[in-house]
Every structure is written in structure tokens, then in C-alpha cells.
């Protein structure tokens with residue numbers, strides 16, 4: 001059960017010793033509770049305030065320096081009077097602060113309860129509440145960016161706009177229903193079909209993005225290819241940071257292909273080493289060529305290697321030029337000036353390897369840009385609602401095309417609004433809130 005009238009407190013800084021520790025308090029009794037242990041006493045003002053002072057807690061023996069941040073009214077994150085005590089990040093100190101607060105009408109906050117209050121106060125919507133979790137749990141730059149975008153309201157504003165349009169449409173429909181016996185047309189038939197079609201497009205777009213999000217991420221395939229003996233296997237080993245592929249001075253060393261996952265510029269890719277491209281002579285060589293060609297055809301990017309000490313005009317077969325990154329290998333064997341504009345690397349000296357990693361990442365980031373601004377958690381929760389919204393809109397479009405019952409049409413639009421409302425949290429149940437906020441840690 002949700003109790004907003006109770007004042008709650010919890011440690012808001014990360015567990016473990018730290019220079020700074022934060023205790024957060026939210027609720028009508030916030031100011032009274034901090035006054036019981038902090039001096040100077042905060043003055044009654046309406047704007048947010050910061051006080052330098054000290055904590056005076058019986059258990060601590062002597063006053064302890066602390067800062068108090070006080071949002072005295074509803075203009076805080078939780079929409080209630082909110083206070084933060086910033087002091088040293090020592091567990092016994094923070095425990096003593098919390099105990100002193102609990103002795104003054106404050107109770108321990110449940111997991112995610114501050115964020116829950118922010119949601120209930122209309123400060124953030126559900127997708128933003130999930131973004132708070134996404135920010136805390138982010139395991140890399142990409143995930144953090146997705147969470148920050150969602151926190152900034154990327155998804156909410158799309159859904160809000162879509163709902164706004166549908167609410168207008170529903171108002172027009174209902175006005176039409178009220179005057180059904182008269183010859184007033186509140187919304188023309190063509191505009192009705194058009195507006196519903198537009199809404200359907202946007203729901204389908206969101207649905208596609210949610211579905212993409214639910215699929216395990218496929219690693220882009222980056223294939224090292226080129227004529228024999230150009231140092232592909234050596235480069236593979238250098239990029240993978242280990243000696244996996246067989247290297248030798250003999251051309252045609254690699255017969256099979258090898259794959260490994262590597263991180264380049266924040267992107268994880270699957271890197272392939274292939275047999276040198278050459279006209280096939282015998283049976284096994286023919287197979288090696290075939291395998292290599294298959295890898296090349298499935299590649300997101302072919303890193304085409306040409307050795308600095310060799311002239312060659314061999315080019316990759318059947319690959320789109322935009323999928324090829326031509327490079328010069330064994331850069332240590334020739335003067336830089338003689339090598340043209342392609343990126344020059346040497347697996348032996350390590351020269352140019354970080355540039356190569358950056359070039360691979362930048363060529364691939366094009367695809368990644370179409371990534372959805374949708375957190376996995378939000379996608380999973382929204383999938384059902386988006387599916388229902390799409391179905392309802394499909395039915396609505398069909399009804400509108402037939403020019404039949406406006407009453408039926410209004411039912412479908414209302415259902416769509418309901419489902420979209422669930423995603424943003426305009427419509428919610430305790431069960432939904434429970435599922436989302438139970439994933440939070442205490443203090444957030």
C-alpha cells in the first residue's frame with residue numbers, strides 16, 4: 001500500500017566508505033525531523049536552501065560537520081518537502097543519522113520510494129522512473145546514453161503527443177455522437193482515416209523499436225580479408241590482444257576462419273580472420289576460398305588488407321563499396337609517402353592500430369544510430385500495450401474506412417489511449433508500480 005503522508009528517509013549515497021555520505025528525507029515532516037539533529041535550524045522559506053552546520057546526535061558524542069539541503073515545499077523531486085543531509089560517508093555515522101531521524105516520526109524508505117513519490121507527484125512518468133534505474137544500472141556509454149535520453153523525456157514526449165492527438169480525435173468523435181441526428185460533421189471522413197492512419201504508423205514504429213530492443217544484440221561482423229600473406233592473421237592477433245591465429249611467412253597459411261569478440265571504441269564487434277583471397281587451385285584451397293567469401297558476404301564491414309611492400313589490384317568480390325574499409329598493412333616496410341590515402345597500420349610495431357579501431361567503430365556507428373531510445377525494461381513492459389494499441393488502431397482504421405458506427409470507433413480509440421497511457425503511467429495499477437519500483441534499491 002502506498003502511504004504518501006508518511007515521512008521517509010534512507011541513505012542516498014552508494015554503500016561503502018566514501019568522502020561524502022547522503023541521507024535523503026521526504027515528506028511533510030522532513031523539516032521538523034532534520035531540525036531535531038541539525039543546527040543551525042533551517043528558516044521557514046519557500047525557496048530551496050543550503051545550510052552549512054553540524055549534526056548533533058547523542059550517539060556520536062560530538063557535533064559532526066554537515067550540509068543541509070532543504071526543499072521546503074512541493075517544488076522538489078518528490079513533490080513534497082525534501083531534505084538531504086550531506087556528511088562523511090561512514091556507515092556508522094549514516095546509521096546514527098538515520099536512527100535519530102527514525103526516532104522523530106520518520107520511517108525507513110522502501111526500495112525506489114523516492115522515485116515512486118516523484119512519479120505520483122507527476123514529476124516524472126513511468127518511462128522516466130525506469131530511466132532512473134537504467135542510469136544506475138548502465139554498464140557502458142551506450143546504455144547510459146539510452147537511459148539519459150529516456151530520462152530527458154524522449155519516449156514520454158512521443159507518447160504524450162500521440163495521446164494528445166488521439167484525445168483530440170476522440171473529442172471530435174464524441175461531439176459528433178452528441179449531434180448524431182443533425183447534419184453537422186465535426187470531423188471529415190477523409191481526415192478521420194488520415195489521423196488514425198498516422199497514429200497507427202507511430203504505434204507500429206514504437207512497436208518495432210521495442211521488439212528490436214527485445215532481441216539479443218547481434219554483434220556487427222568485421223571481416224579481415226585481402227590477398228594472401230598481407231598480415232591479416234597477425235593483425236587479427238594484435239587487435240584481439242592474443243595469439244590465436246596461426247601466422248607464417250608462407251602465403252596461404254590461413255585455411256579456416258577464426259572469430260573473436262573485440263571492443264572497438266565502445267562497440268563490441270565480432271572480428272573474423274579469413275584465408276587470403278586467391279584463385280583456388282586444389283580442393284581444400286577451394287573450400288577455404290568459399291568460407292572466406294561467405295564471411296565477406298555476411299560482413300557489416302570488410303577491412304580489406306593490402307601489404308605496404310606489395311603492389312596489388314585484387315579487390316573484394318561482391319561487396320558494396322560502403323562496406324569496405326581499405327587499409328595498408330605492414331606499414332613498417334615502406335615509406336609513408338609512397339602509400340596513398342588509405343589508413344596505414346603495422347601489426348608488428350602497433351602503429352595505426354588505435355586509428356584502425358576508431359575507424360571501424362565510426363563506420364559501424366552509422367547503423368547504431370538507428371538504435372531505439374528505449375530501455376530494455378521499458379520495451380519489455382510496453383510490448384503488450386503497444387501490440388494492443390496497434391490492434392485497436394487497426395480495427396479503428398477498418399471501421400473508419402467502412403464509414404460505420406462512430407460509437408464503435410470511439411471504443412477503439414479509447415482502448416488505444418488506455419494502452420498508451422499504461423506505458424507512460426497515465427493509467428497504472430498497483431501491480432505495475434510494484435513490478436517497476438521493487439527493482440530499485442533503497443534510497444533511490
Ligand SMILES: Nc1nc2c(ncn2[C@@H]2O[C@H](COP(=O)(O)OP(=O)(O)OP(=O)(O)O)[C@@H](O)[C@H]2O)c(=O)[nH]1
Pocket residue numbers: 227228229230231232233234235246247248249250251252253254255274275276277329330331332333345346347348349
Ligand atoms: N614487417 C611486418 N611483417 C608483418 C606484419 N604483419 C605480418 N607480418 C608478417 O607477414 C607474414 C604473413 O603474416 P600473416 O599474418 O600470416 O598473413 P596472412 O594475411 O594471415 O596470410 P594468409 O593467412 O596466408 O592469407 C608473416 O611472416 C608475418 O610475420 C607487419 O606489420 N610488419
Ligand SMILES: [Mg+2]
Pocket residue numbers: 232233234245246247253254274275276
Ligand atoms: Mg592468415
